[in-house]
Amino acid sequence: MTKAAFHNQIAHQERLHEKRALEFSNVALEQYETAYSLCDEILYDIEENVNMKGDIDRQAIFMIFVRVMGTMQSIKCLFLKGYYYDAFVLVRSFVGSLGTCCYISQNKGTGEIWFNDKKIDDSLDMFKALAKTINREIPEEDTAKFYGKLCMFAHGNNWAIRSLISEVENEDDLEDGLKTIRFRNPSPYEKTWVDTVAGHPLLTLLVIQELFPEISDYDKRQIAEIQSIQFDAWKKLNR
Numbered sequence: 001m002t003k004a005a006f007h008n009q010i011a012h013q014e015r016l017h018e019k020r021a022l023e024f025s026n027v028a029l030e031q032y033e034t035a036y037s038l039c040d041e042i043l044y045d046i047e048e049n050v051n052m053k054g055d056i057d058r059q060a061i062f063m064i065f066v067r068v069m070g071t072m073q074s075i076k077c078l079f080l081k082g083y084y085y086d087a088f089v090l091v092r093s094f095v096g097s098l099g100t101c102c103y104i105s106q107n108k109g110t111g112e113i114w115f116n117d118k119k120i121d122d123s124l125d126m127f128k129a130l131a132k133t134i135n136r137e138i139p140e141e142d143t144a145k146f147y148g149k150l151c152m153f154a155h156g157n158n159w160a161i162r163s164l165i166s167e168v169e170n171e172d173d174l175e176d177g178l179k180t181i182r183f184r185n186p187s188p189y190e191k192t193w194v195d196t197v198a199g200h201p202l203l204t205l206l207v208i209q210e211l212f213p214e215i216s217d218y219d220k221r222q223i224a225e226i227q228s229i230q231f232d233a234w235k236k237l238n239r
Helices: 003-024 026-050 056-081 084-106 112-115 123-133 142-153 158-162 173-175 189-213 219-237
Strands: 165-168 178-184
Touching: 003 026, 003 056, 003 189, 026 056, 026 189, 026 219, 056 084, 056 112, 084 112, 084 123, 084 142, 084 178, 084 189, 112 219, 123 189, 142 158, 189 219
Parallel strands: none
Antiparallel strands: 165 178
């Protein structure tokens, strides 16, 4: 296969994956867009109406939230194209960023440390701070295990790399008793993975609501409505 043919094949696979994602994950993607738009509106209102002058912790938190918005869009694009591995690398960054916001909120004065480009604490502590903020009583062992899985993608561990590989049998391989190992880039469409994008802006909204409680009652009602819709959809899938 020529280099041009190879790149054309990859581009075709990306388009095919995106077509399937838009067709079969359309509900989750619509939920994503609704929640993402609300995140954008609320952050704009916070910037315009919340006095953060002299509050270095809140200034740091707001700056991280702005960065999170771009991360969520990047994750969605990668999932749409079928690059699940790379999407999960960014999910780890996304979760870590929200955790950093929560940690700064819970530990007064750490915003200044963050502005000085110094490490404020262990990454796992950030994840624990996130769980605490959204009132989820997650056992510490489970918290560490979940975060560890995400870290495997970020660091290229064997378990994570294997998720990209498929064994393809063909006649030549069978004669030699071997199997051809091929990387799946992009991966075949998996509805379960693509549908997870809907939860990212919702999680962001829940954290914003906790760290900036002065947002309007109207915005809080919208967040509650989005949460109810997504939770109802999740329950139906898991009956």
